[in-house]
Amino acid sequence: MPEPALPPDTSQGSGPMPEPMLDVVGLHKTYPGDGRPVEAVRDLTFRLEHGEFVCVVGPSGCGKTTLLKCLAGLMAPTSGRVELAGRPVTGPPADLAVVFQEYGRSLFPWLTVRANVELPLIEKGTGKARRRELVEESLAAVGLSGSADAHPWQLSGGMQQRVAIARAVAYEPAVLLMDEPFAAVDAQTRGDLEDLVRDIWRRLDVTVLFVTHDIDEAVYLGQRVLVLSAAPTVLQEEVRVDLPEERDQLDTRKDPRFAELRAWAYAEIQRAKADVHRSGAGPRE
Amino acid sequence: MTAATAPARGPGTAAHAARRAFRALALPAVLIGVWWAVSSASGSYLVPPPDVIAAAFAELWFSERFFADALPSIARLLGGYALALALGIGAGLALGSAPRLRALTEPVLEFLRAVPPPVLVPLLILLAGVGNGMKVLVIVSGCVWPILLNTIEGVRAVDPVLADTCRAFGVRGTRRLRTLVLRSASPQIMAGARQALSIAIILMVISEMFASSSGLGFTVVQFQRSFAVPEMWAGIVLLGLIGVVLSLLFRRVERRVLAWHTGLRAATRGE
Ligand SMILES: Nc1ncnc2c1ncn2[C@@H]1O[C@H](COP(=O)(O)OP(=O)(O)OP(=O)(O)O)[C@@H](O)[C@H]1O
Ligand SMILES: [Mg+2]
Numbered sequence: 275m276p277e278p279a280l281p282p283d284t285s286q287g288s289g290p291m292p293e294p295m296l297d298v299v300g301l302h303k304t305y306p307g308d309g310r311p312v313e314a315v316r317d318l319t320f321r322l323e324h325g326e327f328v329c330v331v332g333p334s335g336c337g338k339t340t341l342l343k344c345l346a347g348l349m350a351p352t353s354g355r356v357e358l359a360g361r362p363v364t365g366p367p368a369d370l371a372v373v374f375q376e377y378g379r380s381l382f383p384w385l386t387v388r389a390n391v392e393l394p395l396i397e398k399g400t401g402k403a404r405r406r407e408l409v410e411e412s413l414a415a416v417g418l419s420g421s422a423d424a425h426p427w428q429l430s431g432g433m434q435q436r437v438a439i440a441r442a443v444a445y446e447p448a449v450l451l452m453d454e455p456f457a458a459v460d461a462q463t464r465g466d467l468e469d470l471v472r473d474i475w476r477r478l479d480v481t482v483l484f485v486t487h488d489i490d491e492a493v494y495l496g497q498r499v500l501v502l503s504a505a506p507t508v509l510q511e512e513v514r515v516d517l518p519e520e521r522d523q524l525d526t527r528k529d530p531r532f533a534e535l536r537a538w539a540y541a542e543i544q545r546a547k548a549d550v551h552r553s554g555a556g557p558r559e
Numbered sequence: 560m561t562a563a564t565a566p567a568r569g570p571g572t573a574a575h576a577a578r579r580a581f582r583a584l585a586l587p588a589v590l591i592g593v594w595w596a597v598s599s600a601s602g603s604y605l606v607p608p609p610d611v612i613a614a615a616f617a618e619l620w621f622s623e624r625f626f627a628d629a630l631p632s633i634a635r636l637l638g639g640y641a642l643a644l645a646l647g648i649g650a651g652l653a654l655g656s657a658p659r660l661r662a663l664t665e666p667v668l669e670f671l672r673a674v675p676p677p678v679l680v681p682l683l684i685l686l687a688g689v690g691n692g693m694k695v696l697v698i699v700s701g702c703v704w705p706i707l708l709n710t711i712e713g714v715r716a717v718d719p720v721l722a723d724t725c726r727a728f729g730v731r732g733t734r735r736l737r738t739l740v741l742r743s744a745s746p747q748i749m750a751g752a753r754q755a756l757s758i759a760i761i762l763m764v765i766s767e768m769f770a771s772s773s774g775l776g777f778t779v780v781q782f783q784r785s786f787a788v789p790e791m792w793a794g795i796v797l798l799g800l801i802g803v804v805l806s807l808l809f810r811r812v813e814r815r816v817l818a819w820h821t822g823l824r825a826a827t828r829g830e
Contacts, residue, residue: 343723346727347727348723348726348727365726366726366727366728366729368729370727371727371728372723372724372727374720374723374724376720379718379720379721380720380721380723380724382721382738382739382742383819383820383823384742384743384745384819384820385738393728393730393738394728394729394730396734397728397729397730397731397734398729425819425822425823427819427822427823427826427827428822428826441728445728
């Protein structure tokens with residue numbers, strides 16, 4: 275039986291929440307490897323409040339995907355703990371959805387777009403009528419109503435990515451984890467998809483953790499940006515993005531505050547790399 | 560080239576079909592012609608001309624002999640094949656998803672696969688008698704291996720990202736088996752099933768050549784021993800035709816089952 279759905283957030287803006295949506299304490303992950311263990315994440319502690327949109331940036335190979343898999347319950351951390359709405363995560367939680375980095379490979383090639391979006395709902399036990407509604411709505415939200423009967427391999431990369439997003443959205447999760455979802459799409463599509471994700475987040479009552487290696491993207495999307503260091507990975511820095519809630523590809527990116535924030539985050543990442551070089555503790559590139 | 564033939568396709572669909580039929584039948588017609596020439600030139604009674612074989616074929620198989628000898632053979636063939644499919648896919652799913660079990664059974668499986676099935680016939684006669692059971696068992700024992708080993712390969716090759724997707728969205732149990740494991744292993748399973756089909760036909764014949772008093776294999780051997788040469792040829796022709804029909808049916812099924820795979824491959828190659 276899936277865990278009961280979380281109560282809707284009725285207290286937005288009315289003081290601090292009693293408990294965070296996602297609570298990560300002392301997360302550490304070392305892959306056993308073949309003889310030589312790989313320390314992917316050294317020590318991460320942070321929390322996401324209900325309804326927050328938080329971006330995680332960090333250099334390639336610093337353990338972002340590892341972190342996300344631990345949060346999603348797909349992998350057990352070596353030590354530390356992860357709690358979702360106060361419940362420890364031991365396996366994939368029922369009210370959490372993931373958009374994987376390899377989105378093309380995360381869609382079932384033998385199922386149509388519609389069936390791909392519907393499959394998790396069938397397993398969840400959603401009624402047929404409601405299922406149809408959710409599939410139609412989520413495909414419409416990503417602008418793919420016309421491609422419902424196509425197979426994923428008949429779509430472009432950007433469209434496939436939107437199918438993966440629609441599937442996660444139709445699942446009606448309390449928490450949405452996204453792993454570098456736009457790394458492989460062109461700049462124009464990327465901008466559209468960024469706005470799409472912001473739009474979905476604002477319409478649905480969902481907490482989003484968005485992983486990226488692109489600082490601009492993190493600042494543009496998030497309310498908060500967590501900067502990870504290079505391996506051995508710790509939380510390097512954290513910044514609150516005090517840009518207006520209404521974001522726009524042209525205006526927001528022209529905003530002097532946007533430039534400041536991204537310059538700051540950029541400097542942080544540079545510093546992270548430099549620290550590693552100085553201390554000599556970093557892994558070989 | 561496509562541009563040139565495209566306009567002709569509209570009004571000339573009948574002509575198109577005729578051309579296809581011609582292309583499919585041209586070589587067989589030529590071969591029958593050659594056969595004719597050779598057989599009348601040599602005059603050997605071992606190589607009767609096609610019209611004699613055709614006459615024997617009609618006389619032999621358009622009679623109740625078809626129901627007495629051919630139909631039971633075909634039934635055993637299909638029964639054994641179906642059983643091998645069920646066994647091979649079932650065990651393949653289990654072994655493919657359990658690495659430790661697979662490591663444990665692998666040497667035994669390799670050994671069993673290496674045993675040529677015809678040598679099992681004497682053993683199976685002792686164990687199961689000379690009836691239908693023995694013949695079906697011979698077929699199963701030969702064609703289960705390609706299905707089993709290919710299914711194991713297919714299950715092992717399930718994309719880890721898709722497996723993670725299923726876990727993340729709580730897709731498990733039989734639905735996971737049906738929508739993830741079976742479907743992603745289906746190209747390998749079909750490849751194994753295709754090999755198994757030709758093995759099944761061979762073993763159907765062989766199982767009927769031992770200690771049997773009916774069936775297609777028995778018929779061919781019996782005619783050979785009694786020097787009824789055209790009838791022997793008629794039996795061989797029927798076996799060939801059964802093979803062709805089964806492989807056509809198989810291809811139809813395969814095209815349906817693997818439509819996604821063909822499309823996916825074409826799409827990735829087109830990039
Ligand atoms: N299954 C695994 N076994 C062993 N080591 C692994 C495994 N997965 C990842 N690693 C190692 O852990 C480290 C972090 O990998 P991870 O994929 O989490 O990085 P990432 O930040 O997501 O990188 P990218 O930005 O390139 O996606 C890397 O050094 C990687 O080689
Ligand atoms: Mg990654």
